[in-house]
Amino acid sequence: MDLPRYHRLTAPYYRLEGQRCAACDAVQFPPRTSCGACRGADLKPYRFSGRGTVYSFAEVSQPPRGFVGPYVVALVELEEGVRVTAQLTDISAEEVEIGLPVEMVTRRLQEKGPHGYLVYGYKFRPCLERSAARRAS
């Protein structure tokens, strides 16, 4: 991914920023020029909570150029009802199952060699276990 293209995508990549439609209140990701639900054009930036569950997943053993495998990719269903495609991180394929609660983190997506630039963006990881819940259980 070349620099100008990466820079154009900063808001969705860094912040999982999509849109909310002023007319029908629907939210969408990634951003579009009109509302996917009602075709309204009055769209405000909307930052998704980043919480969701795994809708489907796969393990990439033969990664495309610029990526180092193996890693897990997934369709994540966000709690707002929108799906997003992303890598999972801090987890191996054997530990993933459909329905697993996950949360968004910002991580390195690509590295253009030791002297090149770094591409950062959203990934999802299993929700961090909280000690309060752990001690209660």
Place this chain on the structure above:
Amino acid sequence: MKPNRDVGIAGYGAYVPRLRVRTADISATWRGRGGAAPAVAEKSVPGADEDVVTMAIEAARTALDRAAVDPETIGAVWVGTESKPYAVKPSATLVAEALGITPHTVAADMEFACKAGSEAMQAAVAFVGSGMVEAALAIGMDTAQSKPGDALEYTAGCGGAAYLFAPADLSLAVVEASVSYVTDTPDFFRRETAHYPEHGSRFTGEPSYFRHTLAASRRLLAEVGCAPADFAHAVFHQPVPKFVEKAGAELGFTREQIRTGLVAPRMGNAYAGSSLLGLAAVLDVARPGERIFFCSYGSGAGSDAFCFRVTGRIEESRHGATVLDYLDRRRLVDGYGQYLRLRGKIRTA
């Protein structure tokens, strides 16, 4: 030092990566049998997609989430680190962008070896204290570097914490005073093109860590007119647990006062993130009214010492992941080989 208006920590967040390497795996490669046991049993290792920027973002997100501060009012972001992903290009702008607090903010990376994070804290106190900005974010974070086989490799860990400073009425812990103490002491350094830092071995102890830590601590105690017994907790920079215990004892702090803030035994020395993580661990359990003593150390050399008083806001400002949550979330890497790969220590081209 005291600012014109009272300032405190309005929100804080920590981060420690999930992976650990057992230091026994390191010594099995580099040392003969029968040597002294490494200073810590295991240390944290960043995942393949983690670096100071990603770790700072997560810690800062927690800090902002916990604070009763409008992100729009954050006027400064500093990342203190000695393992920036870019030698030239600020980490702080990337962190600020991810937090959604660009563009009207001061942003820069700070470098002062292991006290870069507390340097950012001093600057944040000053910026907010002067009234220049309403809130300032200070982050200390490192993926600590160490030469394969070097003494540092047995302790150099990863992690750190983020602190959002704001006026005292919004704070969960108020800054009562702070001091800085610096001299030119070349105990540890990394040249521009070097992958790993060099250090002065035994020279890093008495004339460096202890001299600066003790001097800054004593000056702070004098400035606030407090004795060690007045503090519920004391936090120090943690190159190895033994140094902290020795410095604490020499100043008159008990083991009990030091225990909560001593995180190095479970994750190693996170360099610029080390003392800030210890402070976060203390805030995770601190009670309103308690005083917290804090003193960092960075090679080169210097210490920043802070006296905090915990406020009633602390109870409502602790949601989200604690330091213990991160320390308990651990997965051992598959031996020294995988550790070397993750740390970029294997030459592939």
Place this chain on the structure above:
Amino acid sequence: MKDVFIIGAAQTPVGEHWGLGLRELGATAIRAALADAGLEAGTDRIDALFVGNMLGGAVNGQENLGALLADAAGLLPIEAWKVEAACASGGAAVRAAALAVASGAQDVAVAVGIEKMTDTVSDRLAAGLASASDGDFEASHGLSFTALSALLMRRYMHETGASREDFAPFAVNAHASAAKNANAMFREPISVEDFLRSPLVAAPIGILDAAPVCDGAAAVVLCSREALAAHHRPIRIAASAAATDTIGLAGRGDLLTLGAARSSAEKAFAASGFGPKDIHFFEAHDAFTIITALSLEACGFAPRGEALKRAAHGCFAVGGCVPLSTCGGLKGRGHPVGASGTYQIVEATAQLRGAAGANQVPGARVALTQSIGGHGSIAVTHVLEG
């Protein structure tokens, strides 16, 4: 719209053609298709050439394939250009040619599907294939072409309770037919055990779920009723239809319904007057076994989630109610991506002419072909009548 007929069809063998480039492969297929139609380049009237291709730019560093192949095949100064619809490019080129003839603007048009994938052995190929997906929100996040299909397969298994083994009949059937097809890449049958033992390339997708990387070109000559001659053995294009869906999988309401495949099939059935029950065999886009299942369901050969159960009963095997991929399909014959849609038409033409040799479906008169690109974001469906 005017009726359109296939009067010439030809293909190069599918495989790793290390010694042949885009020029040679394309010209060979075009010349052979023209010869099959009894036409000669430079002598007979040929109005246009439509080139179906996906990876010319990404892998071969060669765009402008219209001019390249018109020149190579000796058709200058013919009107010619490339049609790109990811893995459906070959089907889209046939549709473009069919539209040209149906509109009356042209009388004789050639469509060639071509892909030369072995010009690279680097990760450039994987990146090129991934460019069929959403570049900003799939490929740039490390989603390979195979991984996206694996997301479909995992969800399908989750919702239907299917196991990996349940997908085996498609691969076994494809290899069985390919073994009898001299142009196919794989000439060896495989067993269910082979399928299960094959390594996973993007779990749950195994290597025998997936069609192979290869080279090939196939071409058809289309003409209007007025241009038919006595020596032709014409096959009528009873319907040609195309449709699209969201480019990203995340945007689809029902992940397991390939909307473009269903919509284009519905349009094709409506236009031809035929329904799923009238189809004598189906050339499916079996790039991955999961895509085969979803395509069968989209075309109405099985209800949603039922394709594997029907496959288990032999419904889609040789002699079944709807024989599938009768010459080996993408899986067995090979999947030179932008050419596969044209191969389907060439093979269906052979079947409808009764010239499919050992793979002949007895009495085949009505065929369905479906070419799918970008994991269902684009689909081209044809109904052919012999």
